[in-house]
Amino acid sequence: MFVGHYAVGFAAKRIQPRLSLLTLLTAAMLADILYSIFLIAGIEHVAISPGITRVNALDLYDFPISHSLLTDVIWAALFAGIFFLRSRSARAAWIIAAAVLSHWLLDFISHRPDMPLAPGVHKYFGLGLWNSIPATAIVEGAMWFAAIILYARATRAKGRAGFYGWWIPIGLLTLLWATSLNGAPPPGLGIVKIVNVVLISLSLAWTYWMDRARVDNVLESATGPQARGAFR
Numbered sequence: 675m676f677v678g679h680y681a682v683g684f685a686a687k688r689i690q691p692r693l694s695l696l697t698l699l700t701a702a703m704l705a706d707i708l709y710s711i712f713l714i715a716g717i718e719h720v721a722i723s724p725g726i727t728r729v730n731a732l733d734l735y736d737f738p739i740s741h742s743l744l745t746d747v748i749w750a751a752l753f754a755g756i757f758f759l760r761s762r763s764a765r766a767a768w769i770i771a772a773a774v775l776s777h778w779l780l781d782f783i784s785h786r787p788d789m790p791l792a793p794g795v796h797k798y799f800g801l802g803l804w805n806s807i808p809a810t811a812i813v814e815g816a817m818w819f820a821a822i823i824l825y826a827r828a829t830r831a832k833g834r835a836g837f838y839g840w841w842i843p844i845g846l847l848t849l850l851w852a853t854s855l856n857g858a859p860p861p862g863l864g865i866v867k868i869v870n871v872v873l874i875s876l877s878l879a880w881t882y883w884m885d886r887a888r889v890d891n892v893l894e895s896a897t898g899p900q901a902r903g904a905f906r
């Protein structure tokens with residue numbers, strides 16, 4: 675999935691406002707962050723195979739460290755564990771773990787059977803939502819728009835920057851996602867590697883900034899001893 679992972683981050687912010695959007699998006703996209711690093715390092719591999727699914731032309735034949743169920747459980751435990759040691763919030767740590775694991779679930783729904791169980795185990799799973807452009811548009815689009823509404827209602831722009839800085843990237847991401855649905859093969863693997871890193875880096879930088887440009891309605895209205903600030 676593409677914007678579906680962003681949707682998890684935005685929706686989770688509604689569940690635990692004290693968690694930063696940066697932390698939540700990092701969790702939801704952790705498998706893809708690792709994948710983009712491992713691709714460049716030559717540890718994991720993909721091939722371009724036009725038509726392999728209707729929506730995505732990449733043959734993801736070797737990505738068991740970033741995208742297997744077993745390693746994603748380990749990544750979730752590591753990320754949530756480190757967070758818990760720092761914050762002492764079990765609830766927030768569980769939400770982070772769930773966000774990391776949601777990645778495998780969403781990719782399992784969208785990919786053809788290429789999602790590995792564990793490194794070295796040749797069992798692969800995938801429901802193949804990407805075999806249908808309309809089904810992908812409906813399922814992922816519904817998640818995306820629901821999450822946008824949830825986050826936009828849970829937060830408020832501090833100023834113009836917080837308004838336009840939210841809606842313009844949302845529009846660009848929506849456009850990028852919609853145009854990616856036609857399954858056109860990328861021009862080369864070098865481009866794939868660069869685009870992955872650039873898109874993820876920009877997205878994380880954007881969410882870091884959004885945590886400062888928008889205030890959370892729940893946190894802001896909290897008063898008395900219950901009023902606690904955001905995790906940093």
Ligand SMILES: [Zn+2]
Nearest residue numbers: 675705706781
């Ligand atoms: Zn992925």
